[in-house]
Structures are given as C-alpha cells and as structure tokens.
Amino acid sequence: MTQQTLSVVGAVLDSLTWTRVVGYGFLLLVASFIFDTASQPRYPKEIPWMGDGGRGLLAKVRNSISYFTLHRTWIQEGYYKYGKQDVAFVNPASISRPDDVVLPRSQIAWMMDQPDAVLSADHAHSHILHSPYNFLGHDLNREAFASRAMHKYLARHLSGLIPGVEDEVNAAVDDVMGTDTENWTKLNLWEMWLAIVPRVTNRLLVGEPICREELFLKSMVKFVDDVIRNSFLLTMFPFVLHPIVGRLLAISNWLHWRAASRFVLPVIKQRMHDMEQKELGNPEYKDWTPPEDFITWDIRLARLERNSFELNPAVISKRILPIEFAAIHTTTLTGQSLMLDLLTTRPEDGVLDALRDEINAHKPAAGHWTKIGLTSLLRVDSSIRESQRLSNFASTLVERQVIAREGLHNPTLSWTLPYGAFVTVNLEGTHHDDELYPGGQAYDPFRYSRVREAWELKSEDERQKNPEDGTKARGLGMVTTSDRHLAFGHGRHACPGRFFVAHELKLIMAAILTKYDIKMIDQRPQPQWFGATIIPPLDACVEIRRKPGTA
Numbered sequence: 429m430t431q432q433t434l435s436v437v438g439a440v441l442d443s444l445t446w447t448r449v450v451g452y453g454f455l456l457l458v459a460s461f462i463f464d465t466a467s468q469p470r471y472p473k474e475i476p477w478m479g480d481g482g483r484g485l486l487a488k489v490r491n492s493i494s495y496f497t498l499h500r501t502w503i504q505e506g507y508y509k510y511g512k513q514d515v516a517f518v519n520p521a522s523i524s525r526p527d528d529v530v531l532p533r534s535q536i537a538w539m540m541d542q543p544d545a546v547l548s549a550d551h552a553h554s555h556i557l558h559s560p561y562n563f564l565g566h567d568l569n570r571e572a573f574a575s576r577a578m579h580k581y582l583a584r585h586l587s588g589l590i591p592g593v594e595d596e597v598n599a600a601v602d603d604v605m606g607t608d609t610e611n612w613t614k615l616n617l618w619e620m621w622l623a624i625v626p627r628v629t630n631r632l633l634v635g636e637p638i639c640r641e642e643l644f645l646k647s648m649v650k651f652v653d654d655v656i657r658n659s660f661l662l663t664m665f666p667f668v669l670h671p672i673v674g675r676l677l678a679i680s681n682w683l684h685w686r687a688a689s690r691f692v693l694p695v696i697k698q699r700m701h702d703m704e705q706k707e708l709g710n711p712e713y714k715d716w717t718p719p720e721d722f723i724t725w726d727i728r729l730a731r732l733e734r735n736s737f738e739l740n741p742a743v744i745s746k747r748i749l750p751i752e753f754a755a756i757h758t759t760t761l762t763g764q765s766l767m768l769d770l771l772t773t774r775p776e777d778g779v780l781d782a783l784r785d786e787i788n789a790h791k792p793a794a795g796h797w798t799k800i801g802l803t804s805l806l807r808v809d810s811s812i813r814e815s816q817r818l819s820n821f822a823s824t825l826v827e828r829q830v831i832a833r834e835g836l837h838n839p840t841l842s843w844t845l846p847y848g849a850f851v852t853v854n855l856e857g858t859h860h861d862d863e864l865y866p867g868g869q870a871y872d873p874f875r876y877s878r879v880r881e882a883w884e885l886k887s888e889d890e891r892q893k894n895p896e897d898g899t900k901a902r903g904l905g906m907v908t909t910s911d912r913h914l915a916f917g918h919g920r921h922a923c924p925g926r927f928f929v930a931h932e933l934k935l936i937m938a939a940i941l942t943k944y945d946i947k948m949i950d951q952r953p954q955p956q957w958f959g960a961t962i963i964p965p966l967d968a969c970v971e972i973r974r975k976p977g978t979a
C-alpha cells in the first residue's frame with residue numbers, strides 16, 4: 429500500500445464514529461429495501477389489492493408491517509369481496525418477498541394445469557424457505573430431488589411399512605404417555621405430539637434403530653425449528669443482504685446436520701455398498717433386500733438416473749433434511765389440533781366412544797393393522813380431515829412462482845402475471861365457506877363419514893341408480909385433495925407424505941383412544957395468527973390415565 433492510500437484509509441477511519449457507523453448501516457438497509465421493492469414483479473393494475481391499497485414504496489412498507497397481524501383478515505375479506513365473485517386479488521406479503529396473487533377457486537384447476545417450467549412449486553418453496561441457506565447449499569437447490577424420490581416410491585411401498593410403523597407408534601405412545609393405570613397424569617399436548625411424531629416419521633425415513641436415537645431426533649427437531657426461525661428472520665432483511673445474513677443464520681443448521689449425520693452417514697454408506705453388491709449379483713446378497721425407507725429410495729432414484737452428484741453420501745444425508753422439515757411440524761400441528769377439536773366436542777355426543785367403537789370393530793384380532801383395516805376407519809379418517817379443514821395452520825399454504833420469462837397469461841381473467849410473481853389459493857376462505865361446508869365454523873367430526881357410511885350401506889341396485897353419490901363419497905377420504913380441500917395442497921405437487929400421514933395418525937389415535945381415558949376440555953385453546961401461519965397453543969394440556977389391562 430502506498431503512503432497516500434494509507435493516509436486516505438487513516439483519515440476515513442479517524443472520521444468514523446459509532447453514530448456514523450449506525451447511520452451508514454441504516455442508509456444501506458433503506459437503500460437495500462428500496463432496491464428490493466423496485467426489483468419485485470409489478471402486477472397488472474386490474475387485479476385489486478388488499479391491505480393499504482397503494483402500490484408505492486410507502487404502501488409496501490406499511491403493508492409489510494401490517495402483514496404480521498392482518499394477513500389472515502385480508503385473506504378472509506378478500507375471499508368474500510373478490511374470490512366469491514371469481515376475481516383474483518393481491519394479498520401483501522412480508523417485506524422482502526413478492527406479494528401473493530390469490531386466485532378464486534374457479535381458477536385452481538387452471539393453476540394446477542400449468543407446467544412446472546411456467547409456474548413452479550420448487551421455486552416458490554425455495555424462495556419462501558430460503559433453501560440454499562437453510563438446506564445447506566446452492567448446489568442442492570438445483571432440484572427438489574428428495575421430493576421426487578418421495579413422489580416416486582412412498583405410496584407404492586406403504587402397505588409393507590405398516591407393521592414397523594405400528595410397532596414404533598405403540599412403543600412411542602407407551603414411552604411418552606406412560607403406563608400408570610392408577611393416577612391421572614397431566615400432559616402437554618404439543619410436547620406429547622412432538623415426542624411421538626419425529627420418532628415415527630423417522631422410522632419411515634431412516635429406519636431403526638436411528639429413529640429412536642435421542643440425539644438424532646433432537647438434532648432434526650432443532651434443525652426444523654431453525655428453518656422456521658431463519659425463514660421468518662430472512663423475510664425481514666432485504667434480499668441483497670441474504671447471502672451474508674442467510675449464511676450466518678444457517679450456521680446452527682449445519683451444526684444440527686453434523687450431529688445427525690454421525691448417525692445416518694454410516695448407514696447410508698453401508699446401504700450404498702449393499703445395493704451395489706446386490707446389483708452386481710454377489711451371491712452373498714441373494715436373499716438380501718434393502719429396507720424400504722427414504723435412504724433406499726433416494727439411492728435407488730440416483731442410481732436409476734446415474735446421477736453421480738446425488739450418489740454422494742453427504743448429499744444423501746442432506747436430502748433427508750427437507751423431508752424432515754415437510755413432515756415433523758406439519759404432522760405435530762395436525763395431531764395437536766385434532767386432539768383439541770375432539771376433546772372439546774360435547775361429551776353427550778359421545779364422539780370419543782364412537783371412534784373407539786369403530787377402532788375396536790376393525791382392529792385385527794391378532795397381528796398388525798393392515799392397509800385395508802386402516803382404510804376402513806371412516807370415522808377416524810373423517811375426524812382428521814374435518815380438523816384439517818376447520819383448524820388450518822396456514823391461510824394459503826399452496827404457493828407457486830411464475831418462472832416463464834414471458835410471464836403467465838390467464839385467458840379467463842384476462843391478465844398476464846410477470847416473471848417472479850407469486851400465485852396462491854385461498855385455503856382459509858374456502859375451508860370456512862358455509863356454502864361449501866354447511867355449519868362450516870364448527871367442528872363436525874363425522875361430516876364426511878356420514879356420506880361415506882351411507883354409500884357403503886346402499887344396495888347394489890341403489891348404487892347403480894346413483895353412481896354420482898359413489899364418486900362424491902370416494903372424494904371425501906382424508907388423502908383426497910380438491911379445490912375445496914387444500915390441507916395437503918392440490919395437483920401434482922400435492923403432499924406425497926399424506927398417504928403415510930393418514931396411516932400414521934390413525935395408528936396413533938387408535939393407540940391413544942384404546943389405551944387411555946382422556947378428560948374432555950371445556951374450551952378449545954385458540955392459536956395465535958402470525959402472518960400466514962399460526963403459533964399453536966403451546967401450553968395446552970390434557971389429563972390422561974391408562975386403561976387397566978392395556979399396559
């Protein structure tokens with residue numbers, strides 16, 4: 429460095445005071461937000477706007493702040509003001525993310541028909557979850573490989589997985605809820621579900637014995653917590669600062685992955701070796717078949733596609749992470765809400781006993797539950813679907829982003845959305861619409877099973893006369909998505925885990941209801957809404973006592 433440069437640097441440093449540093453930092457932040465807002469997609473003027481009607485910088489700032497408290501209100505009001513008139517509207521998002529275009533229900537089929545190269549689920553998920561940081565690498569973010577593996581293999585292997593999942597459910601329920609048949613025990617519902625779900629989910633993802641390793645499970649739950657925290661914090665920072673802030677925030681994600689990978693990496697390496705030997709025809713592997721879990725499916729898909737990047741053990745161990753994220757809190761929220769909805773039904777309606785009767789009637793006399801047995805639990809199925817309808821944990825949930833450079837034209841509504849626009853559905857409004865769901869503000873656990881049971885009771889003659897009743901009844905199972913039931917999304921990116929969740933929740937509820945007496949609750953503790961999602965009532969408790977003879 430020359431003498432002259434040194435003296436300039438010295439002069440700059442001398443002039444720096446804390447006030448100036450803070451001032452320059454603030455100016456940088458403001459400039460970055462202005463840059464962010466200016467580079468966000470501009471929506472056609474004919475699409476109406478919720479929130480502070482204006483579209484300028486100040487409106488954006490005001491809306492971004494109101495977003496945290498008013499998002500759900502805007503979505504509800506927009507549903508009746510625009511959605512029900514078949515008009516789309518813009519719902520403001522938080523500051524560093526483009527606003528959402530919320531489609532009317534009549535346009536959901538059109539939305540789902542759009543090719544991935546035009547309207548992308550992966551890009552929307554990556555943007556909202558800040559995937560390159562949260563899921564540990566831009567290279568992994570090139571495609572949602574783990575989702576593809578789940579779509580391809582989960583449903584077809586599910587029947588064979590039921591016995592293992594049932595064993596895991598029973599062991600987890602015993603461990604978490606206890607075996608005391610004398611005394612009532614108070615249990616925190618959120619903690620209870622959070623102690624059961626990760627273990628059962630990981631029976632499917634990584635198999636035993638890792639699914640029972642405390643440290644592994646803790647790392648995965650903390651990892652998911654970090655993704656949620658980071659995604660929330662990053663929306664408050666301008667996009668241009670994400671490469672710095674995102675990397676700093678994700679340090680803890682890396683640490684949790686490292687702790688978990690000590691358990692899964694040896695298993696992944698061994699599985700790759702075994703699968704290779706089997707394929708090479710090694711006679712020692714004649715009778716060996718790989719366990720059907722996520723690890724096998726991920727390796728199998730990578731081998732099938734000769735994808736050397738995906739066949740790196742470290743990459744495979746990171747591919748588990750987005751699935752843990754997709755599975756753990758979603759199922760825990762659903763389980764907690766389900767129990768709160770069930771336990772606040774009127775005791776005189778005898779809902780819990782009706783569920784117990786159904787479970788006992790279909791329970792296998794010996795051995796494990798089967799797919800057919802679980803599918804016959806129409807009332808349990810209905811009580812879950814109804815809870816997902818009423819007690820939704822997010823107000824939109826299904827997000828897509830326009831990635832066609834020329835934008836996306838809607839011929840019915842006659843507008844074109846620009847590249848980068850976000851498109852979503854009105855889950856909140858649809859699920860609570862009295863015209864679609866009479867008495868839609870109340871929990872009616874057997875809303876769907878009444879229709880399905882009535883169909884099952886019909887004679888062959890009656891069925892042939894009214895085949896449309898059969899189509900309607902078949903569309904009311906908890907895994908069936910539609911433009912009026914969006915809890916698992918809809919279309920080709922609808923949740924591939926829902927087939928597993930249906931079995932998992934039924935097995936958990938069967939274990940809880942048949943083994944425990946549970947005290948009803950007078951009033952349902954309500955969640956708090958924060959932006960587009962809820963904060964569940966984390967302190968809600970129940971009192972339970974083990975039934976004699978079930979320990």
Ligand code: HEM
Binds near residue numbers: 629751825827
């Ligand atoms: C009650 C629990 C669950 C709920 C409510 C839920 C809900 C959802 C929703 C709303 C989507 C977005 C769908 C869309 O954009 O159309 C989704 C995607 C996904 N879910 Fe689930 N999910 C649950 C459990 C699970 C489980 C247990 C797994 C895996 C074992 C899983 C794996 C996935 C994957 C991989 C995707 C991405 C699919 C894609 O982009 O193609 N989910 N889920």
